[in-house]
Amino acid sequence: MSTDNPENTEHPDLQRLRRWEDSGGTWVVAARRAMSSGETVTLSLMTCDGGEEMDVFSSADPVLVEYVSRDAR
Structure with missing residues (x-):
């Protein structure tokens, strides 16, 4: 388990x-969709x-989106 967030307050996704x-x-990122x-x-x-x-x-969690954007595989 990741220890980056000891309070485990990360979004479930x-x-x-x-x-x-x-x-x-x-x-892998299979798709991206811009939404309002x-x-x-x-x-x-x-x-x-x-x-x-x-x-x-799929997820719209902004932290997850940022995470996969900087670490796209």
Whole structure:
């Protein structure tokens, strides 16, 4: 588990992505959509070797959007 936020106040979507990374999984940004309220990203959660998509989810959480924007894979 990530220790970057000891109070565990991160948005559940960012927690989900960090758990995936901590487990060795990889991810890719599958889509981005600009909305009047901000940006929404869709992430594909991939196996550790990046060979198979295991799950997909979308989020409009601004912290998650910023996180994947600076660390896009």
